[in-house]
Amino acid sequence: MTDTATQSAAATGTAIDETYDVPADATAYTCSYCGRPFARESWLALHRGLAHPSELDDEEVEAFRAAHDEEEASLSAFRLQALGALVLIYFGFLMVYALV
């Protein structure tokens, strides 16, 4: 009777992969607190504000607020466009259903 205890599969946990694959010719904006690279400066500013809020200086806080406002404006524009697309699809199907 061989009793092999294979319980180690559940013990692997959720380790976050800390290695990033940045192309050699790409310009990366690297976080000075944790070293994570970002393709855009505004994404780095957002990351700094969300991941390291207590360590920022005034200039970084200002950059985070500007990036956050820009992201909010872009998100509300997207929501409006998505709602418009849904309304068009809904009434399009309604008209097709009414005519066919």
Ligand SMILES: [Zn+2]
């Ligand atoms: Zn960071």
